[in-house]
Structures are given as C-alpha cells and as structure tokens.
Amino acid sequence: xxxxxxxxxxxxxxxxxxxxxxxxxxxxxxxxxxxxxxxxxxxxxxxxxxxxxxxxxxxxxxxxxxxxxxxxxxxxxxxxxxxxxxxxxxxxxxxxxxxxx
Numbered sequence: 381x382x383x384x385x386x387x388x389x390x391x392x393x394x395x396x397x398x399x400x401x402x403x404x405x406x407x408x409x410x411x412x413x414x415x416x417x418x419x420x421x422x423x424x425x426x427x428x429x430x431x432x433x434x435x436x437x438x439x440x441x442x443x444x445x446x447x448x449x450x451x452x453x454x455x456x457x458x459x460x461x462x463x464x465x466x467x468x469x470x471x472x473x474x475x476x477x478x479x480x481x
Contacts, residue, residue, distance in 0.1 A: 396423065409433070417443055421451070 393411035400408045400423055410424035419440045426433030438453040449461040459475035 401425065405429075414440075415443060415449075416440060 393413055396411045396413060397408045400411075402425070405427055406425050407428055408423050408425050410422070412420070412422040414420055417440055421436075421438060421440065423436040424433060425436060436453070438451050440449065440451045441458075442448060442450040446465075447463055450459065452458050455478075457476040457478070459473060462472045462474075464470045464472070
C-alpha cells in the first residue's frame with residue numbers, strides 16, 4: 381500500500397469494512413469514524429451467519445499522518461498503530477488484551 385493511501389484505508393468507512401475483520405468468518409457491518417485526536421470510532425463486527433456481533437468503539441488519542449494512531453477503547457484499554465515504510469508499508473498494532481474476568 382502506498383503511504384498516500386494509508387490515511388484513506390484507515391479513515392474511510394468503506395475501506396475499513398473491507399479489511400477490518402478478525403478472520404474470514406467475520407464482517408464489519410457498520411463504521412462510524414472521525415479520524416482525528418478526540419474523534420470517536422465505532423466498528424460493528426459480526427459473524428457472517430449473524431449469530432454474534434460486537435461493537436469495537438473508542439476515541440482517538442493521537443494522530444500523526446503516515447506515522448502513528450493511538451486510541452483508547454471505551455473499556456479503558458489502549459492501542460498504538462505504527463506505520464513504517466521501506467518500499468512497502470508495514471502496520472504494527474500493539475494493544476492491551478481483554479483483562480481476565
């Protein structure tokens with residue numbers, strides 16, 4: 381992916397719905413995305429057979445175009461997405477797992 385397309389791929393609801401799935405059994409059926417510091421996001425992910433869904437939602441903390449996106453989920457967990465390039469774009473996401481019950 382060319383670096384000029386990274387922001388579109390991360391910010392556009394239509395693009396997000398194409399790539400944002402944990403596995404082939406899932407789809408992202410709804411996207412609300414305000415890609416700016418303080419902006420909110422909501423990605424509704426559901427199984428293709430309709431048997432389960434969940435809302436992935438939170439607020440963006442920091443946006444550095446072509447470099448970094450950090451966010452906090454509504455449950456308080458944080459994540460950092462780091463973009464690096466060397467002829468190709470590499471996207472690395474570091475996030476806090478769901479705490480044990």
